[in-house]
Amino acid sequence: MSSTTEADAESVLRLVTPSLDLKRHKGQAGKIAVIGGCREYTGAPYFAAISALKIGADLSHVFCTKDAAPVIKSYSPELIVHPVLEESYTISHFSEEERRQVQEKVVGEVEKWMEIFDCLVIGPGLGRDPFLLECVSEIMLLARKFNVPFVVDGDGLFLVTNSIDLVNSYPLAVLTPNVNEYKRLVQKVMNCEVDEENTGDQLRSLAKQIGGVTILRKGKSDLISNGEIVKSVSIYGSPRRCGGQGDILSGSVAVFLSWSQQLISGHESLSENPAILGCIAASGLLRKAASLAFTKHKRSTLTSDIIGCLGESLEDICPAS
Numbered sequence: 001m002s003s004t005t006e007a008d009a010e011s012v013l014r015l016v017t018p019s020l021d022l023k024r025h026k027g028q029a030g031k032i033a034v035i036g037g038c039r040e041y042t043g044a045p046y047f048a049a050i051s052a053l054k055i056g057a058d059l060s061h062v063f064c065t066k067d068a069a070p071v072i073k074s075y076s077p078e079l080i081v082h083p084v085l086e087e088s089y090t091i092s093h094f095s096e097e098e099r100r101q102v103q104e105k106v107v108g109e110v111e112k113w114m115e116i117f118d119c120l121v122i123g124p125g126l127g128r129d130p131f132l133l134e135c136v137s138e139i140m141l142l143a144r145k146f147n148v149p150f151v152v153d154g155d156g157l158f159l160v161t162n163s164i165d166l167v168n169s170y171p172l173a174v175l176t177p178n179v180n181e182y183k184r185l186v187q188k189v190m191n192c193e194v195d196e197e198n199t200g201d202q203l204r205s206l207a208k209q210i211g212g213v214t215i216l217r218k219g220k221s222d223l224i225s226n227g228e229i230v231k232s233v234s235i236y237g238s239p240r241r242c243g244g245q246g247d248i249l250s251g252s253v254a255v256f257l258s259w260s261q262q263l264i265s266g267h268e269s270l271s272e273n274p275a276i277l278g279c280i281a282a283s284g285l286l287r288k289a290a291s292l293a294f295t296k297h298k299r300s301t302l303t304s305d306i307i308g309c310l311g312e313s314l315e316d317i318c319p320a321s
């Protein structure tokens with residue numbers, strides 16, 4: 001029997017979005033890092049990182065490969081871009097020992113910054129290069145060591161599906177699979193097919209089997225579970241399915257999760273789960289922005305149009321003053 005209940009996403013957005021306060025200094029509204037961006041994909045990490053800023057985070061970093069960095073920098077001077085990740089082709093002539101040194105260097109470059117981040121987004125446009133994914137596995141372990149929450153999306157989910165221990169039992173991990181990514185996750189972890197009749201129950205079992213991580217299953221309705229409760233967000237969005245909307249979502253979850261954590265750590269009476277709140281808020285806002293962008297642009301609506309509507313949509317719910 002399913003016990004999925006529709007979340008009141010607007011109330012959650014009002015609850016977790018901090019007021020703009022002149023006493024606050026740079027950084028207090030959130031420092032986010034996206035781990036992603038390779039030769040093929042530069043749009044995805046940009047969409048995730050810029051969405052975080054547009055919603056209200058103070059700083060947004062991107063850790064990507066050397067080829068991707070100048071491209072991502074050229075999209076926006078607002079992003080702090082670190083060209084540190086390496087793909088196999090750049091080290092193909094290296095010995096085992098030299099490869100180990102490169103991996104240590106890559107992970108060291110991220111470690112220098114790890115403590116300052118409120119949340120990581122791991123995977124948008126990461127690609128599937130084996131050496132790069134090995135380094136990213138180490139970065140995930142490092143984030144767990146530092147207790148930094150992370151959102152796993154895109155190719156990060158490809159990595160995690162094949163090495164579930166990377167996220168198993170980490171309560172600060174959020175997975176945001178699309179239809180294909182969810183199917184692979186269910187097949188690998190539960191050894192069965194997606195059950196469209198019992199979506200909520202299956203999602204809850206999956207999250208439980210991965211030790212209580214939070215999963216946001218994207219689709220016609222977004223479904224969210226941490227293995228205990230199941231929430232849905234079904235606010236009308238947009239009929240356009242252009243690529244990149246999931247990237248907006250992953251960057252948004254990172255910001256709202258950080259804000260929820262801040263809120264809850266300051267209020268002992270609040271017992272809500274910050275990852276669940278972050279997912280509900282992000283899903284609600286993305287859908288509202290997608291709907292607004294669609295009323296303006298109809299069939300030509302693109303991901304950048306939706307990003308352009310994030311501010312107006314949030315303002316509608318939580319006015320800045």
Ligand SMILES: NC(=O)C1=CN([C@@H]2O[C@H](COP(=O)(O)OP(=O)(O)OC[C@H]3O[C@@H](n4cnc5c(N)ncnc54)[C@H](O)[C@@H]3O)[C@@H](O)[C@H]2O)[C@@H](O)CC1
Pocket residue numbers: 040041042043044045123124125126127128153154155178180181243244246247
């Ligand atoms: N503008 C951009 O840069 C965008 C990049 N994106 C990125 O694209 C990547 C894939 O995301 P999708 O949502 O398309 O993933 P899906 O898993 O939904 O689909 C990808 C398809 O391509 C195949 N595929 C991908 N990489 C492959 C590889 N190395 N070898 C063999 N087959 C491969 C998969 O099997 C699948 O059929 C992610 O990193 C994602 O973040 C998307 O977010 C869309 C926008």
Ligand SMILES: Nc1ncnc2c1ncn2[C@@H]1O[C@H](COP(=O)(O)OP(=O)(O)OP(=O)(O)O)[C@@H](O)[C@H]1O
Pocket residue numbers: 154177178179218219220221222237238241242243244245246247248249283286287
């Ligand atoms: N059928 C649908 N109807 C309405 N909204 C949807 C539908 N499918 C997805 N969405 C919305 O679009 C958002 C992105 O989901 P989508 O499945 O496109 O992610 P994705 O494939 O990872 O995207 P990306 O191209 O960025 O990788 C979801 O949060 C959801 O709100």
Ligand SMILES: [Mg+2]
Pocket residue numbers: 153154178246247
């Ligand atoms: Mg995606």
